[in-house]
Amino acid sequence: MTVSVALFGAGGKMGCRITDQLKDYDRYDVRYVEPSDSGRERLAERGLSATPENEALDGADIVVLAVPDDLIGTVSEDVVPQMDRGSMVVLLDPAAAYAGKLYERADISYFITHPAHPSIVDANSSLSGDNPDWFGGQGREEQDIVCALHQGPNEDYDRGEAFARDIYAPVRRAHELTTEQMVVLEPALVEMVLGSCLYAIREAHEHAVDIGVPEQAAKDFLFGHFRVELGIVFGFTDFPFSDGAQEAIEQTKQDIFVSDWKETVFSEERLDEVTSEIA
Incomplete structure (x- = not known):
C-alpha cells in the first residue's frame, strides 16, 4: 500500500535529509512543498520539483513539518485544517507540541520523532575518515531514535514509528517516550x-x-x-x-x-x- 506524504520544508536542512531518504522508496508518494527559491533549487538538484500546498495535502496520509521550530505553530494553523480526518502530522522536535503551539484538531494525530544520532561509543565507522557520518540518517551508520505519539489513537504509534525508521534509516532502536520525556x-x-x-x-x-x-x-x-x-x-x-x-x-x-x-x-x-x- 502506497503512503502519501506531504513534506513541508522539503528543500530545507532537515527537509533535504528526509527527501534524500524517501525519494527512492516505492511505498511512498512524496509531495514536496517548498516556498523558497533556494529550497526549490536544492530540490531541482535532486531532479525533483515543488508541489503546490493544496495539491500536496489532497489525500495525504502523513504531513511532515520540516520547518523551523518558530514557524510550526503558524504553519500548523494553515495546514492542519486542510488535512483529511485520520491523517498524521509528523514533527521533528517536541518544543512546539510541549509549548501548546499546535493547531487543535481532535480527529488527526500528532507524532513527534527525533534522532539520537550515531553514538560515539559504538559507531561502526571512524570519525577520522574523509567523510564521517556525524549526523546519521544517511544510510551508513545506525542510530537510535526517540518517538512520541503526542495525540491520536494508540495504534497510530506503530504507524509513526515505521515512518520515523524510514526517514532516519538505518535505525537500531526506537524508544517510545512521552512528549514531556522528549523535552x-x-x-x-x-x-x-x-x-x-x-x-x-x-x-x-x-x-x-x-x-x-x-x-x-x-x-x-x-x-x-x-x-x-x-x-x-x-x-x-x-x-x-x-x-x-x-x-x-x-x-x-x-x-x-x-x-x-x-x-x-x-x-x-x-x-x-x-x-x-x-x-
Missing part, C-alpha cells in the same frame, strides 16, 4: 546541558592554546581524554580516575556548577520558558 532529553539534556558544557570545554581548549600550549598538542590530549574519561564516568570500563584526578574533579565542580543546577535546568518553569522561546 527532558532535548532541549534540556543534550542542548542546555551537553551543548553548554561542550562550549565550555572548547573555551578551555582555546584558553590553553592562548597561554602557550601548542594547538595540536592540546587537541590531541583533549580528544584522547574524551575517550578514556567518557569510559570511566559512564561505567564502560572499571578503570578509575586516579585519586588526584578525582580530587581535582570534585573541587573544580564546585567552581563551575552551582549546587542546584539540575533543579534549575530541568524544572518545569525553565522548560516552559525555553520551549516557548524555541517555538
Whole structure:
C-alpha cells in the first residue's frame, strides 16, 4: 500500500535529509512543498520539483513539518485544517507540541520523532575518515531514535514509528517516550546541558592554546581524554580516575556548577520558558 506524504520544508536542512531518504522508496508518494527559491533549487538538484500546498495535502496520509521550530505553530494553523480526518502530522522536535503551539484538531494525530544520532561509543565507522557520518540518517551508520505519539489513537504509534525508521534509516532502536520525556532529553539534556558544557570545554581548549600550549598538542590530549574519561564516568570500563584526578574533579565542580543546577535546568518553569522561546 502506497503512503502519501506531504513534506513541508522539503528543500530545507532537515527537509533535504528526509527527501534524500524517501525519494527512492516505492511505498511512498512524496509531495514536496517548498516556498523558497533556494529550497526549490536544492530540490531541482535532486531532479525533483515543488508541489503546490493544496495539491500536496489532497489525500495525504502523513504531513511532515520540516520547518523551523518558530514557524510550526503558524504553519500548523494553515495546514492542519486542510488535512483529511485520520491523517498524521509528523514533527521533528517536541518544543512546539510541549509549548501548546499546535493547531487543535481532535480527529488527526500528532507524532513527534527525533534522532539520537550515531553514538560515539559504538559507531561502526571512524570519525577520522574523509567523510564521517556525524549526523546519521544517511544510510551508513545506525542510530537510535526517540518517538512520541503526542495525540491520536494508540495504534497510530506503530504507524509513526515505521515512518520515523524510514526517514532516519538505518535505525537500531526506537524508544517510545512521552512528549514531556522528549523535552527532558532535548532541549534540556543534550542542548542546555551537553551543548553548554561542550562550549565550555572548547573555551578551555582555546584558553590553553592562548597561554602557550601548542594547538595540536592540546587537541590531541583533549580528544584522547574524551575517550578514556567518557569510559570511566559512564561505567564502560572499571578503570578509575586516579585519586588526584578525582580530587581535582570534585573541587573544580564546585567552581563551575552551582549546587542546584539540575533543579534549575530541568524544572518545569525553565522548560516552559525555553520551549516557548524555541517555538
